Structure formats: structure tokens, C-alpha cells
Amino acid sequence: MELVAGEAHVYGYLLLTECLRQQYDLDINKKKTYRLCQELEILHPQRRKKTHYPRRLARNATITGSNQQWQLDIKYGYVAGYERFFYIADMIDVYDRTIVGHHRGSSCEAQEVCAMVKTALAARLVTKETGLVIRTDNGPQFVSKAFGELCEAEELIHERIPPKTPNMNAYIESFHATLERDLLRKETYATFQEAYEAVDNYIDFYNNRRMHRSLGKRSPAAFMTWAQKKLPEELETYNRKV
Missing domain, CATH: 3.30.420.10 (Ribonuclease H-like superfamily/Ribonuclease H)
Known part of the structure; x- marks a missing residue:
């Protein structure tokens, strides 16, 4: 929560995991960070997936x-x-x-x-x-x-x-x-x-x-x-x- 209150508020759970490792010397993986962020309700909203339209190659006709x-x-x-x-x-x-x-x-x-x-x-x-x-x-x-x-x-x-x-x-x-x-x-x-x-x-x-x-x-x-x-x-x- 200290990280999120500071400059790290821009990070998602993946980069928060790295901050916890570097700044607090914690042995923690991304899954644990994700669960903690979920409990604390500080997960960033998920990005909407872009719609990709399948490529159709030109066909003889x-x-x-x-x-x-x-x-x-x-x-x-x-x-x-x-x-x-x-x-x-x-x-x-x-x-x-x-x-x-x-x-x-x-x-x-x-x-x-x-x-x-x-x-x-x-x-x-x-x-x-x-x-x-x-x-x-x-x-x-x-x-x-x-x-x-x-x-x-x-x-x-x-x-x-x-x-x-x-x-x-x-x-x-x-x-x-x-x-x-x-x-x-x-x-x-x-x-x-x-x-x-x-x-x-x-x-x-x-x-x-x-x-x-x-x-x-x-x-x-x-x-x-x-x-x-x-x-x-x-x-x-x-x-x-x-």
C-alpha cells in the first residue's frame, strides 16, 4: 500500500511484484501479488482486448x-x-x-x-x-x-x-x-x-x-x-x- 500511495500507483501487479522484490527484498511471485491486490481492491481495470479481424487471403474466382x-x-x-x-x-x-x-x-x-x-x-x-x-x-x-x-x-x-x-x-x-x-x-x-x-x-x-x-x-x-x-x-x- 505504501508503494501504491507513491509513484508505483501507475504499475500493475507484475511491476508491483518487482518493486516488492527490489525495495523490500521480499521473496514473492506475481501470483501472490495478484491475490493481495485483489483482496485490497487495488487491481487496475483490465484493458479491453482489441478485436482482431481474421485476414482472408485473396482467392482465385x-x-x-x-x-x-x-x-x-x-x-x-x-x-x-x-x-x-x-x-x-x-x-x-x-x-x-x-x-x-x-x-x-x-x-x-x-x-x-x-x-x-x-x-x-x-x-x-x-x-x-x-x-x-x-x-x-x-x-x-x-x-x-x-x-x-x-x-x-x-x-x-x-x-x-x-x-x-x-x-x-x-x-x-x-x-x-x-x-x-x-x-x-x-x-x-x-x-x-x-x-x-x-x-x-x-x-x-x-x-x-x-x-x-x-x-x-x-x-x-x-x-x-x-x-x-x-x-x-x-x-x-x-x-x-x-
Whole structure:
């Protein structure tokens, strides 16, 4: 109790045991100290265990329709007027190539990524019964508690690719290469707002007007309209292996 009344009040029973040994030359083990602390009601409150969400490695699959798998990643843009980078977090539907959601900003925290995913789920009318897989790399936003809780609450299947295997996230990587070639490499931005508007406009163009050879020379929006009128066997040629 003398120890607890002094500086040792910050210690738990393990370090109190060491103090008793060093300062009072007592032959005592941690179990005895624990029982004494319990009797004297001076045990520190136990820390809450952090929830660890199990890591699920990306698995080979054949995607046969929209909203079966989304690939999510983060890219950087540059604002020359401020000599600073900005973030672009975006998701692509593997089947129809639509950018289903994106975030752009001077920061890209887990909460901002989660908000973007929630907005995309609502816009695409994805329900908990859909069985949607979201595939990411191992970035801090994606291994965070917030992202794990989101996936659990929405019953999403979160796959993470092994380190140094960007080819397993090939669809979003391909989009980022296209974004770099068509937009970021060609234009310079004086302000963040100018950069954000350019990204927004490009994604609108990409989703609704830009033709894709892999979609039969259609935009993602035109492909989805066309696919709704076709039988499953007529669409087999558009199945994606991931």
C-alpha cells in the first residue's frame, strides 16, 4: 500500500511484484501479488482486448456479374500550386468496370475510406445477402479496426492480397494507370479544388462515356444497360478471372 500511495500507483501487479522484490527484498511471485491486490481492491481495470479481424487471403474466382467483387486501392495526385500531394481512394467493379465509389482529399484516413464504401453500397443497392467481396492490399486504412468493423456490419467479404502482388488487384491497378495517362500526367493544378474537380469529371467520363474494348467498345454504363437484356449464356465471354 505504501508503494501504491507513491509513484508505483501507475504499475500493475507484475511491476508491483518487482518493486516488492527490489525495495523490500521480499521473496514473492506475481501470483501472490495478484491475490493481495485483489483482496485490497487495488487491481487496475483490465484493458479491453482489441478485436482482431481474421485476414482472408485473396482467392482465385470467376466473376460472372456486377457487385460480386470490388477492388479498392489508393493513388496519389499532385497539386503544383501548393507543391503537395493529394489522395484518391477508389473502387472498381471487376465485372462492369464501373468506378463505384471514390474519395479525393488532402488526407485519406480509414474513416474516410469507410464513408466512401458505405456511399457506394447504397448507390449500387448492395444488400447484406449479396455476398460482395472487397479486395484490397495491406494498407493501413484496410487493416484498420474501422474497416474491419464496417465489413463485419455490412457482411462484406474482405480479401487482402499478399505483399508485392499488385497483379491480384489488376483491375484497379489498370484504372490507375489509365487515370495517370489520361489525366494526371497531362494536367497541372493550381489548387486542391481544381484537382478534385478534374478527378470527379474524369470519373464521370470514365463511367458514362469512355469506351472500353473489354466491354465491347461500350462505356460501363452502356454495358450494364446492354447486359440487362442478355441471357447469361450470351454474357459468358465477359466473365472475369481474378
